[in-house]
Amino acid sequence: MDQNEKLKMLFKISLFQTKSNISSKWIVFYFIFFFAASYVSLSFTHETSKAAVNLMNAVLFIVPLASLLYGTIYFYNNIDYIIFILSFPVKRPVIYISLFSGLLIPMAIGFLTGIILPVLLFNANSFLSDFYIFLPLIITGIYLHLILILYNFQIIFQLLSILLKFQIVKSLHLLKNFYNLFLIFVMFSSQVF
Secondary structure, eight states, X not given: OOHHHHHHHHHHHHHHHHHHHHTOHHHHHHHHHHHHHHHHHHHHHOOHHHHHHHHHHHHXXXXXXXXXXXXXXXXXXXXXXXHXXXXXXXXXXXXXXXXXXXXXXXXXXXXXXXXXXXXXXXXXXXXXXXXXXXXXHHHHHHHXXXXXXXXXXXXXXXXXXXXXXXXOOOSHHHHHHHHHHHHHHHHHHHHXX
């Protein structure tokens, strides 16, 4: 498999996963939450700098929780598809990167549109000056998405490989129970941090 075929396969899998995730109810709810939080923050404070500080608090709490929970739910719901893709002669890094980008892109789009649209609605004339105030918030949110989704992928794939190496997982039913336990672990660990 040459480099062009790898890139074509990566693009096809990423595009399919992105389309699938954009239509997800979780991503729509994620967008609505950030849109409502931005709109309420801008309408109550009437100052973009105070609204950016308020939204930064929400971003630092909600983005890690949503990234870990949705990433786990994403794997749980797509385990059959992942097993199907693994049966093809595709390199594992191609699958890993395409699944990662298929999850990261919709979450980042939901976050960005949820933050930027209320700023456009309130101050369309001075959008550029307001955008510079919101730029650290946007960069922080995107990096949090990137880091936490990668963290989620690493934990899931490492635990899955350990379980498969020691032949603990013998059926798909046990694998889904493993994901349920991991989801509970993520919920409790997010409350600690």
